[in-house]
Amino acid sequence: MNNSWQRRAAAHPKAVEATTVALLFACTVASVLLTRSFMPGTPALWPGIALSAVGCAALPWRRGRPLYVLATATLCTMALGALGYLVTPGLMGPLLVAQYSTSVRTPRRTTWNSALAAAAGMVVTGVFVPSFLHSPVLTIVNPAAWVLLSAALGAYLRVRREYAAARAEHADRQREEEARRRVIQERMRIARELHDVVAHHLTLADAQAGTAAHLARTHPDQAFEIIAKLPETTAAALRELKATVGLLYQDDDTADLAPAPGLEQLPALVDTCSTVGLEVAVTVEGRPSPLSPVLDLTAYRIVQEALTNVTKHAATRTARVRLRYAPHQLTLTVTNGTNSGRPLVTSASGGGFGLLSMRERATAAGGTFHAGHRPQGGFEVACGLPLHRHDESPAT
Structure with a gap:
């Protein structure tokens, strides 16, 4: 059921945003009504509802302009305090949401500068509450503490996201490095094969040609015999070279490639060496x-x-x-x-x-x-x- 709700929320982001703002506005208005009934002097009702509406109406822009929304919510909350309302967490709903969003989306220095500014505004507002002299904890400490707590929660979530992104990037780099290492190893293996094939057969072919040239005048029969075996050496080189290079074409049909040599071919290797x-x-x-x-x-x-x-x-x-x-x-x-x-x-x-x-x-x-x-x-x-x-x- 949780996954189904998440899919629906992702499919209708505007409806979810409107519902969230409406619920927050209802909670804020309820806090205005509740606070008004307990505060001495009975603060004006409609200005309190209007300020709550303005603070909630600015929240849909908190993702694109978090600092402007935070400033608007802070001014509305300070105005409620100046009207005589006790600044409770329910009354501070738009401010706390705006501060949390700002902490999630802005750098650490901006987060804490904005949080300290908003907390200072709450402290200043506490001076205008009639019960300031009787309960400084409710009017000063409590509002500032809620602002700082909201900033801390948003900063924590931002750090977690940055950590998860860093881990994902590190994992991607590791996969790339592992793939690069395997490619290098494969290149080294093929390079060794090519070196062995080319060095061995070309060395023997060069030695056979040199020996034949040396014996051409004094022992022509032996020279012709060596020359007759020279094509065998070059043909073996071509076969092994084709088999090695064929490893680079994995999608091709390799049925006609020669098998990899082994110790069973040692007698043929010895015979080839004897020709030089x-x-x-x-x-x-x-x-x-x-x-x-x-x-x-x-x-x-x-x-x-x-x-x-x-x-x-x-x-x-x-x-x-x-x-x-x-x-x-x-x-x-x-x-x-x-x-x-x-x-x-x-x-x-x-x-x-x-x-x-x-x-x-x-x-x-x-x-x-x-x-x-x-x-x-x-x-x-x-x-x-x-x-x-x-x-x-x-x-x-």
């Missing part, structure tokens, strides 16, 4: 466990990036990949040859993104990452990834 003269030995320890798609992709990309950096930055032509399956962790270790000159990757000291990309992938999967020079020579990349069931997603 990098001999990779793969060792698997423990019983292989099924990996979730995200964790499988993470492990493959880390191995791929590490081998790519061996091809780009290491003087050695050999590398070793070790996969160790424990009950709750998969450990990936990629090392290049010993005593071979330059290290595996220069991301820590140069401007590349190899180490950064691998570290971010491992951290995003809830794992650990370490890369550095080995005491016996060479460079090592070690990564520990927590194992999950095939239907689980890695922790972030």
Whole structure:
């Protein structure tokens, strides 16, 4: 029933306003009649009713011009007191409503300045009431206190509304920041994928082309064999690039996109590296466990990036990949040859993104990452990834 009444009130605001003013005028007139019967000297009736009517008639403009309405209501109440009426809360109805509306709709300083001015007017009015010498509490303290109480209630409601608006704005900002953070994370993820695809395949293609050019005069058969495998490298790059960029088109049909690579493609990765003269030995320890798609992709990309950096930055032509399956962790270790000159990757000291990309992938999967020079020579990349069931997603 309460909701039904609120809907009706919202649908007929003018009728509600007129009813409210009429009821307030009736209460004010009743207070005029009641006060007149108890006051000595019997104040004039019709001027009291007229002043009450003027004060109530100004109230419909309290939302647009609250200070003018408050001034009108205050003057009417002071005039009633000057006529000899005892200024009671019922007689002050238009003033209290006007003061409350002013406190709700004006700043704090304006609220309290207007409240103090109205209270001062009530104090001055109390001097003209015949019972002033007998009851200063009724004629001075009581009217001023009601004005200040009305101002305090309006100010409280204004603060509550401002607080609710601030909370709503803060919640909107949080939602926007969360959405922005997710967009940035998605961009970072796609950027890592693009970096891994482009860096790996283009590095291998560049190495194949350089090797073929070097062998073209002395070993043409080997050069032609390497050149024949070059389209396979570029085709693989295009397939993975299409699959990665296809993530940006979620509304399109992605049935023809290649699936995300995983450790099952590790033999093909090793064969591709062998075409540029990098001999990779793969060792698997423990019983292989099924990996979730995200964790499988993470492990493959880390191995791929590490081998790519061996091809780009290491003087050695050999590398070793070790996969160790424990009950709750998969450990990936990629090392290049010993005593071979330059290290595996220069991301820590140069401007590349190899180490950064691998570290971010491992951290995003809830794992650990370490890369550095080995005491016996060479460079090592070690990564520990927590194992999950095939239907689980890695922790972030």
